Amino acid sequence: MCSRRFCEYWNRNKPRNLWNEGFIFDLVRSIFWFLDKVAVINLIKLFISRRQFRYLAVDTYIFILFAAESYLLASLHFSFLPRLSDLALQGFIWWRLFGLFRIWVTHFVISKDWDPINLSRTLILVFIGYLEIIISYTILAFILREHFMGIVCLQDAFYYSIRNAITIGSDIRPIDAYGFALFISQLGFVLLFLTSVVSRIISRRKNA
Secondary structure, eight states, X not given: OHHHHHHHHHHTTOOOOXXXXXXXXXXXHHHHHHHHHTOHHHHHHHTOOSHHHHHHHHHHHXXXXXHHHXXXXXXXXXXXXXXXXXXXXXXXXXXXXXXXXXXXXXXXXXXXXXXXXXXXXXXXXXXXXXXXXXXXHHXXXXXXXXXXXXXXXXXXXXXXXXXXXXXXXXXXXXXXXXXXXXXHHHHXXXXXXXXXXXXXXXXXXXXX
């Protein structure tokens, strides 16, 4: 029974690559289909039979990650809290950012038949995801502050992150390639959010 469910899981929504509209879209769709299949939360949902409990699992997963990121941010501000090493912290943050990128691209860019069960719930989850991006880049900018001109404390890093998220830029400037890469990656999230996520949700609400 378990192996049958696993086979059905891997064959579900498998993309049909016709290669008749070029190869880039089909290639990207196949890559993100595979990434979606090996995602932790989707593997967890594989073993949950009731649909209601799957949504509960997703909400719990997102809440735990958001709480963990909030704690990590607080641990940088309050020195008495236990904290991860900078390397482990970067690894966790980049892993979560990649997860958000995968979800947004899969649902709001690639998927042609995206049909959320509840649009208001989707809006809340997307908003939480955007808060996670602000927190994540605050943490990254602070622990990598030597790559920026103007970041001395955690408040500076938060100012840098929230200005990038709201106004797409700040007066704090990267000074080397790594700093620019960090800035460009956050800019990519902001543009993805504005051009794909928000527009897809708004168009869905209008058609509802």
